[in-house]
Amino acid sequence: MHSTSTAELTRQARQTDDTRPRARAIRLHPADDVVVALEQLIGGMPIEGENVIASGLIPPGHKVATRALATGAPVHRYGQIIGFARQPIAAGEHVHTHNLDMGEFSRDYAYGLAARATDYVPESQRATFEGIVRADGRVATRNYIGILTSVNCSATVARAIADHFRRDIHPEALADYPNVDGVVALTHGVGCAVDTEGEALALLQRTLGGYACHTNFASVLVIGLGCETNQIPRLLETQGLKEHAGLRTFTIQDTGGTAKTIAKGIDIVKSMLADANAVHRQPVSASHLSVGLQCGGSDGYSGITANPVLGAAVDRLVRHGGTAILSETPEIYGAEHLLTRRALTREVGEKLVARIHWWEDYCARHNAAMNNNPSAGNKAGGLTTVLEKSLGGIAKAGSTNLVEVYEYAQPVSAKGLVFMDTPGYDPISATGQVAGGANLICFTTGRGSAYGCAPTPSLKLATNSALWKRQSDDMDLNCGGVVDGGDDIDTLGEVLFRMMLDTASGKRTRSELHGYGQNEFVPWQIGAIT
Structure with a gap:
């Protein structure tokens, strides 16, 4: 008995008329060193669109190397660094926690370089929802x-x-x-x-x-x-x-x-x-929506399906005058330079970087590491480092300008895309967003988070169709069609934007029907208890 190397399998595949079905995978950027498996891969399977033969078992949502990588080489996904090869990695190999490490690298913050004028919808044409107008003019989505x-x-x-x-x-x-x-x-x-x-x-x-x-x-x-x-x-x-x-x-x-x-x-x-x-509901502008953006139980599909779908809905919300609150600071770590480029001013970008530095110091003081995030479930779903998770996570923010940065639970007054400094743990993060005024939460999940957030309704987005079929009882929208081939990101972004309006108008979400919300109030506990 002897094993056949990946190189030999590749050579054999080239020399024969290979009629085997090609395994589906997705390449996110031409410069990427990996593709993401869209189905269970078995050793010897050729990968569609890539000159690569899979080596060993590779679960769906996980990464496959498309070229040989030397020890210490940077590994790219989304066209960005997600880590460094711990050991030599051959083309076709599974790339995950066993052979990929975190590492230091410089980021060009390029403050405001990608900021651009927002194409706002005229006020008379903006989308509306049935809201509850309080005596002070603020608008509620629940009562x-x-x-x-x-x-x-x-x-x-x-x-x-x-x-x-x-x-x-x-x-x-x-x-x-x-x-x-x-x-x-x-x-x-x-x-x-x-x-x-x-x-x-x-x-x-x-x-x-x-x-x-x-x-x-x-x-x-x-x-x-x-x-x-x-x-x-x-x-x-x-x-x-x-x-x-x-x-x-x-x-x-x-x-x-x-x-x-x-x-x-x-x-x-x-x-x-x-x-x-x-009280009674009445038509109000979508500009009164303040939406907290969350992702929990993320997987290898999060940055491909549900997060970009949410980003497409956020772009629509901002164009209609509303507010979107991106948070979970440890889960933008390593990708913050993509946000600083979209900062409306240098001051806004520097506020964001200051929060990143605070977290680096906070972790050092507690003998922790930023790469403690992702969780065990994230890793089982295909995510390897916090850098990879962050790059997928910021897709929730769409493409609009970053207009302000807030500390935890501060009142959010700006319109447009803002950032609130919070931990990555979803209940703590969403609690801060709601304290800041969020009257709707949109929450993407690939592993199947069960979550709700009184008094603010929460919409749950499944990143893959397998989760939707298994746990649709907890999900409001399936984004798995993006990789299944039946849906596109922009179309689902419009569907989600309309769901936001319906939910703000009083339509109950799955988590509300189940009674979630009271136990999920979790203020951030920081400092010494004596």
Whole structure:
């Protein structure tokens, strides 16, 4: 017994009339060193469009070398570096974690080089959706009553109050209030034992403040324990908020314990219901949409299908005057130079690079590495390094200018494509986006993330048809047709843009039908707990 080398297989294939079916793969850029398998490859299979024979088993969504690569050679996908060969790689070999490493390389930020004038749709011709116009002119896509907690210690009572109004348990509780989407408790695990003047508390307060005045909440109740570090009066003061009929607060200790707190909370929510119900939807411009862009459970298809489809929808949204919020800073790492080129000004580009440097320092202080991302599931789906993941991830941002950069949970006021600094972990990232004002989330996934985000609806986009068939119960749109051959990116981008408008008009998403949203409120916890 002896093995046949890849070179020998290639030579044999050239010398014979090879009638074997050609395996499908996709080349993303002429300069790429790899192609992406669109089906399971078996050793000896010729690859369609490439002068290459597959060597060994290579799963769909994974990379195949199209030329020989020496140790230390840069490996390109999307025409960009995704890593460096750890060892010699022959043409036809599987390129993945066993033979591809991260490495340092210079990036040309070329601030603003690719910025261009936006072809805005005239206001009179802009797309519309059926929104809820608040008294201050802001537009909501949903109409909830929210219960927030200042500290983990008040989480149980907040949940008990919200449960009293659950339509699946107590249908009579909201029977007279059909315009109220629900009562949700958004709890968290912190709020005490932190520096009163430190970054950690300021970040939590900014997040809670963003939710307390979110346009998708008709009214909000904030409950504390009473003795926590995150005192409610100080929380309101730092966020420029004052208590009023639509923003009520109290604590367990002042009320007299758990039972009295739950009863008081139920009574307060009941007093809010009539006003919350007194809304109606009306046609408003798509310019009132603020869409958080997320990708989770990514795979080798994410940067080929769902992310570019979302990018095509984002380009449409921006042309119609709306806002798109790109985030997940560790997941643009190594691709940030493609965004700085689109920065509207040098200052905007430098803000983005400053956040990248913050993350490099943050990881160094915690003995971590940026390449800790991608996750195990990402790697199983074909992604190897964070560089590769980032290059596919920024496709969500389309081709429009980058107009502003925000820190976590800061209020987003700019129109157009903006960036918010967040971790890559989806619930934390989306929580920051919603705190910043996002009234819709679009979430791409290749592995099958199950996610929702109260009070903001979340649309889920499948990157491949196998996921759609397996988990369509959680998905809103299949983008797998891009590689299957039945769809193109621009057409699906238009479909998604229309889905955004329908969802903003009140059509419920799969995650909303399943009741997702309360457990996915996860403020970013940063700093020392003492």
